[in-house]
Amino acid sequence: MIRIHDVFFSYSDFEDDPRWALQNVSLDIQENEFVAFLGPNGSGKSSLSRLLNGIELPQQGSIAVDELSTEDQASIPSIRRKVQMVFQNPENQQVGFTVGEDIAFGLSNFSWPRESMPSRIQWALQTAGLNVDVDRLVSQLSGGEKQKLALAAVLAIGPEYLILDEATSMLDPSARKQFVTSLAEARRLRPFSLIYVTHHMEEVMAADRWVLFSEGRVRAIGTPEELWRKPELLQSCGLELPYLNRLALMLEQDGVHTGDMDAANLDEWGRKLCKSS
Ligand SMILES: Nc1ncnc2c1ncn2[C@@H]1O[C@H](COP(=O)(O)OP(=O)(O)OP(=O)(O)O)[C@@H](O)[C@H]1O
Numbered sequence: 518m519i520r521i522h523d524v525f526f527s528y529s530d531f532e533d534d535p536r537w538a539l540q541n542v543s544l545d546i547q548e549n550e551f552v553a554f555l556g557p558n559g560s561g562k563s564s565l566s567r568l569l570n571g572i573e574l575p576q577q578g579s580i581a582v583d584e585l586s587t588e589d590q591a592s593i594p595s596i597r598r599k600v601q602m603v604f605q606n607p608e609n610q611q612v613g614f615t616v617g618e619d620i621a622f623g624l625s626n627f628s629w630p631r632e633s634m635p636s637r638i639q640w641a642l643q644t645a646g647l648n649v650d651v652d653r654l655v656s657q658l659s660g661g662e663k664q665k666l667a668l669a670a671v672l673a674i675g676p677e678y679l680i681l682d683e684a685t686s687m688l689d690p691s692a693r694k695q696f697v698t699s700l701a702e703a704r705r706l707r708p709f710s711l712i713y714v715t716h717h718m719e720e721v722m723a724a725d726r727w728v729l730f731s732e733g734r735v736r737a738i739g740t741p742e743e744l745w746r747k748p749e750l751l752q753s754c755g756l757e758l759p760y761l762n763r764l765a766l767m768l769e770q771d772g773v774h775t776g777d778m779d780a781a782n783l784d785e786w787g788r789k790l791c792k793s794s
Pocket of ligand 1: 528529538556558559564
């Protein structure tokens with residue numbers, strides 16, 4: 518479990534006048550849980566993500582990953598092994614010349630047995646939905662393909678907690694859907710906690726919980742089913758409901774029963790909504 522307790526964090530050094538990027542944040546992330554961080558630009562989602570594997574440290578409060586404090590320098594290698602991140606800009610994370618070398622680099626860092634690396638690399642590429650040869654030059658990949666490579670590289674390592682910070686920003690809508698499906702499949706094969714930072718609510722309808730951020734504070738925590746029917750709250754957190762959910766709310770206002778959202782099968786739910794109308 519990741520335990521975030523009463524965290525205050527500021528990028529500024531001015532002790533008398535800190536501009537808090539995060540204030541008063543408390544949250545537990547359970548093993549194998551799928552948690553979505555949602556909120557407008559500058560609301561603190563990325564800052565909290567960076568605190569979770571000790572890239573930054575809180576000025577007040579504490580963060581512990583499976584009881585290991587991020588403030589204990591000796592625990593940082595173990596925390597980094599457990600908590601892997603994929604950022605919005607994949608180029609910051611890519612170190613190999615070829616696709617195969619890039620994934621192998623992370624595996625070597627974590628002492629993966631050399632003889633089983635090729636099959637692991639193939640598995641990771643397939644799971645991340647990146648259909649390219651291992652000898653392909655990283656510099657020749659498109660932005661979306663680089664994002665998939667970044668995902669493949671962290672999946673290969675086998676994280677216990679995976680943080681994706683707007684990691685689908687360069688993907689087209691169908692690749693984005695495929696990415697979400699690939700992740701669900703990877704978690705089915707080998708469960709891990711997923712912390713998914715996004716502005717796209719439709720990508721996280723299947724999350725166990727949403728955490729809504731606004732101005733560095735956690736405004737609400739709940740299941741998607743509990744929170745998506747609160748348009749004023751979502752709007753105040755800079756979020757726009759997906760079309761299907763807006764349609765469902767309009768139908769409900771007209772007295773039509775739309776049933777519970779089926780996050781695992783949104784298309785089917787959409788068909789039911791259309792029939793209800
Ligand atoms: N490197 C930095 N130095 C100084 N201030 C920063 C830095 N990074 C972020 N901030 C500030 O911290 C606050 C929280 O930013 P953060 O990046 O965590 O928000 P976010 O919710 O992830 O936004 P976005 O959706 O745009 O990525 C903002 O006020 C931002 O200006």
